[in-house]
Amino acid sequence: MMVTEHKQRLQGIMIFLLVILSLNFFFARFVTTSMLKNICYAYMLGAIMLSIPRSFKVGNGFVLPVQLISVSVLLSIFLAQISWKQDLTYFTSTIPYLLWIVFFYLLHIRFPIAKLEKITFFYGWVYILLFMYQYTHSHVVYFGFREEFAEDRGVIRILFPGAGVFLLAYYIALNKVMDKIKYRWVFALFILCGIVVTVLQVTKQSIAILLLITIFHLLRTVSVGKKVLVMILAGAAIYGTLNSNNPISRGIIESQRDNVQQGNQNIRILASEYFVNDFSPNLLSRIFGNGYPNLKSNYGKFITILEDNYGYFLTDVGIVGMYAMFGILPIIAYVIIFYRGLRMQVPPEYQYLKYYLFNLLATCLTSDSIFSISFILTNVFVLYSLQVLKEQKQSTTLMKV
Template identity: 30%
Template sequence: MTLNKRTLGTILIFAFPVCLYQMFNIIWIDKQIAKLLYFLILTFVIIYVFPNLFRIKKHSKYEVPLRFLFITMWISIACAFLFWGQDVILSYRSSATYFGIVFFFLLMKEKPDVTVVEKLIWFYCIVFILLWLYGMHKAPQIIYAIDAETTMDNSRGIFRLALPGRGFLILGFFVAVSKYIETKKTKWAVLFSILFVFIIFQVTRQIIIFSFLVSAIYILRKSKVALFVLFLGAIFILFSDSFIKVNDDSIIGKMINLSTEQASSQSTGDKNIRLLEYEYFLTHYSKNIITDIFGNGVPHFTSSYGLKEINIREQFSYFMSDVGYAEIFVRFGISGILLYIIIFTRAAFQRVDKEYMYAKLFVIYLAMANVTASWVFQDVLPLCICLYVLERCNLQNRFIEK
């Protein structure tokens, strides 16, 4: 049986996510084998799509900025070598998950129909939910972890699992919202309600707040009264912890109390800890003007550059993962920041049919949520999928106009 290019492309598209997520961090799967599988498929995909990387498509919205972002990542590896003394191989290994953006070029090369892409979204959304349910069933036994010595956190009223792939849950939620607005069928309303419950169970405030706001504004966009009520409700919830008593034993109660504690404790003087993190990483981290422009690269924990970042965590309790746009700047410089701004701006202002609106909603959600965490890197695959859908819509509309 021969493997034709079309079949190979489909296999790569469906296999790439599970490899990037390193077999979902399942504890009994050898971590070195999981990493090796991803390095192999990543290297193969880069070689596989390389001839297409430099073919300029006329009227493309996202290929060009993503191509320059890909090049910037390689330049940042050179910067890590020249200015931090980090070995090129170590930089490639530490940058592997960031290079997940090649998934976009794999999709552009294979050109799968949007229905196939949506099957991919639902497949990984369902896989994530099933794995999450299994992990919760086994809790507090550790099922998903990078480190076998990891302990499970339940400070927010429910166990938090170190399970990657959450972005597909959120993207599935936006697909259901988009399908409901398009078809007005009750089944989609029921589905997005169920998916939002699972989003709440992730007990991560940024994704709960921003996924709710983006979807609610889209659903209620034609009703000014409803939007006004939504705005008042958001203000009420924001300040309600000061005059409403919530049961400490509930998930919502623990999250509100934790937010209140962090608001009072995560501050130094007049500044919140995230503002201090942004200030430090934007002004005190980079080596010189070249690393300001092209980035410092991604540190490997075994190099002296990696030890610097570990020292920052231990000395100041500053975490790059808390400040998404600062991490883009540190890793890939002003160039990276500008390229992501171009991508997000083009997506936000692109006219999209209702049936594909989920792609636009997810990108807007990601741009907002990335302020308080590095979601553009954690959710690189759902982002690539959405940009592929938006690119197809853009090119199809251009063709129709002609």
């Protein structure tokens, strides 16, 4: 018994450390520019090697989609060499994208969902605190890869790395704030802080989705009349805020006006057309992807030219960017994930899993949330939790029969 408890404790510590190390301590400059980065990558590689022997399994639910994504990332290492002559020694750049395989390690050890919630919620608070510190010290870049934070949309815009744990923690808090528990105020405080952090990052889509899901969740058990009243009040509040002439609202309105005026010349549309039609040098890469570009290779330098000269960013075109790097297999995988995940019935206390999945779907064309290092591990946590719930339901059904 003591041995089992000790083993479970070690597994918990391993997953806890994997989150922060996979994020390079939220891509802190003191990590990404030092030997500490090598330690982070070595730890991730160790977790991947530990998970690979457990990945050769047959199962329904989300097993096949995760296998498809994992295989596509692994193949992309060789495709980058075949299609772009990127040296195989640059495979280390792909290590964080192979963390999808950790899904199978979690299944193997049957890691408790409750522990994943606690780990995620802890790092959600860390994200908020570090964001606020960076926001109030914006003259120096402590986290991320920008050389400086410039004024954009009326404010100093800081898109803080590691948003996956923040979003998942927010939806966990939203789910639990309705429960009659002792520390309910902690979840309420997180929700308030989460809304503030999201607004300060001035991303229209993120603000809209977060508020939409929040209102939906808080109103799902009230009468139709109260729902209509709250929606009217919320609409009036949003309208009043957007017309309040403060820097943030002016920035959001100006950004939206620019997008409308660009029409078919919108940079995301142009970039998507290029990456789908003209980017891949051969049929093999059109099917299985071009691989992840290491910035030191000629392939990576070409990507930098596309970004600097044309404004074509793989991270700005969502699922198209994923297709360009990893091919058609992860696209098929995500179709299965969204179809099965959003149709799946889950207990009320796990509704946050579907909120997170809906957020991925809503942003899959305009952000890198479906493949970003900042999101991969929380994407894995969500799919693992859904898989466990699905298997528990199937087991219960069989027992009744």
